[in-house]
Amino acid sequence: MKKTKLTLKDVAEQLGVSTATISNAFNRPDQLSKAKREEILAQCKKIGYSGPNKAAQILRKGTSNIVALVLADSISYMVSDPVASTFIKGVSSTLQENGKHLLLYAGDSDSILDVVDFVDGFICYGQPRNSNLVTELAVSPKPVVTVDFDIEDKPSINIDNEEAAYRVASHALNEGDNVAIFGLRLIDSPSTCRIYDSPLIDVDHSIAHRRLDGYLRAAEEKNITVSNERIWHLPESDRHFARQAAKEVLTSSPRPNVVLCMSDIIALELLHLALDMGIKVPEELKITGFDGIEEAERARPSLTTVCQSSAGKGIEASKALLNMVSTKSTLPFELRIGETV
Amino acid sequence: MKKTKLTLKDVAEQLGVSTATISNAFNRPDQLSKAKREEILAQCKKIGYSGPNKAAQILRKGTSNIVALVLADSISYMVSDPVASTFIKGVSSTLQENGKHLLLYAGDSDSILDVVDFVDGFICYGQPRNSNLVTELAVSPKPVVTVDFDIEDKPSINIDNEEAAYRVASHALNEGDNVAIFGLRLIDSPSTCRIYDSPLIDVDHSIAHRRLDGYLRAAEEKNITVSNERIWHLPESDRHFARQAAKEVLTSSPRPNVVLCMSDIIALELLHLALDMGIKVPEELKITGFDGIEEAERARPSLTTVCQSSAGKGIEASKALLNMVSTKSTLPFELRIGETV
DNA sequence: AACGTTTAAGTTAATGATATAGTCAAAGGG
């Protein structure tokens, strides 16, 4: 870049003008004559000065063009999960179009304090496990946009999870009445288990609970009761957790003929295990997913699920942050009828 | 965080000590008495001062704990590619362990100038399409570690691509002699095509060309000639590009009985298309991949490929950057014999 | 009490830029 680091001051001295003029040449063209500006820029190029130091700009201007993406789970997990990574795509492309940089911030950190001073804002994807983070975001002096969960008074991007879950469940429950549910993060446990009487976490805000509400409303409407022994908790939308739950549910007796899954990943794992065990889908077992990932469409039989645009969420969240619109926005979803019901 | 933004100065005035003392209380415990330090910290907590402003620290200290990960392709692409995203995992977990933040930087930007002033260093994954970026990285005042390509005098993390390609090709060419190659980024074209007489790009540095060298060495050793009409160029390791190349190669005449692929993703797409067309693998067609992704192992028939640890690369690259070791390091690879040869 | 040595705390001057208020000359209007 530069051998001996040049500063605005050095340049100003060399060119015999004030530092303000150099600064203006780079940032506020209207503050000096065109001729002078071009002369200055040409000279800067010649002596190898590539423009004002960004670190100093951040301090002085109070903005950095850096947006922190706070991920509910670890970065590792989010990058490989198809839904989350599609979301990240949407965010990154939108930010890039607007000249912003993307800082990935793991949700398992316990504080935003070490970045809040210099980032321009936060996009928070999913509810962080660490509630301290939520508290901090709630009072952050920098703009915050949440996705798939809410913080009071902050703009958020969501679909109507309750309604979506209700719709897909209603469809499935036309064909079966013995129901199990594969839920995500319903209770506070690091491993797969049935919820029994464990207290549900954070009932109001989490999308998982909105979906559960939707499922149960559909069941109730059809006079089907779902006991807590029939509701599984999975700590993450992960193939391995799903496999264990799938084993349990498929060997339980009486075996359910409908399983409502809160993500496509876990629905597909159940589907595969069922087929391996020789269980006919959808004849003996109906399965619904959630998300609408590509793999769900390619599967045979294809998965009945709720499609939502993860990339769209990323784009909307970014736009919301950049324009600082302060409204909650609810994106559309779509029921995709596949062959598993 | 704080209603009216408190500064070191405000706090110092309130507590009746100098700003330096407050600063020392936070950063250099040895510079003041234990009692005073604890009193100061307690007071700060009480009045809601959460520590020195990071933006000011970045300017003053010249370090930010932010590491930029420069991705050869767009962020969007890298996040969904299993090899690249595994690499990102390795990087992010290592950085996090060391208290560093991760800034994703798209390789299709044309300059690192807007971050070079404040990041602590760069990890560059794959050769950026934009050669200006490479030039800038080469003279960057901040440390740079490259992965899967080289910049003179900068530490780099690689496997021996030539040897790995040679090994997998040798294995495959024991069983077949009519060879086609699916290469990545061999020439400067945005779409899938055979290379014919197009000039190869950047022969010395790119891993694709090292691999091509290895393939050709193995062929030569067995007196098999591979004409340029039998070498496909794919602009990216992407299923759709692969599909097109696969169609071309499987309908070409005479049809090759060995296809050497520079990534598992494209090898798997070829495999699936071949099976769909009723071509027997490996009897009529042998396929080799590169990378060793999980899906390659799960496929039926399972893919013969070269395993390299993408996560390991990420970890090594991060460590190299953090310790600023300035040596090139070559990681091991492993031939995984599958059922496709 | 004079002396050298720690230790603790305060002062000052960077760090690299930008916004604001201000200077100064030329131009224009009456």
Place this chain on the structure above:
DNA sequence: CCCTTTGACTATATCATTAACTTAAACGTT
């Protein structure tokens, strides 16, 4: 000819902190 306006640029304060220095007190020794 005086007064205001405009354009082009400059001086200075500010941003929040830290490194390097300085000062002051404390302490044991002779």
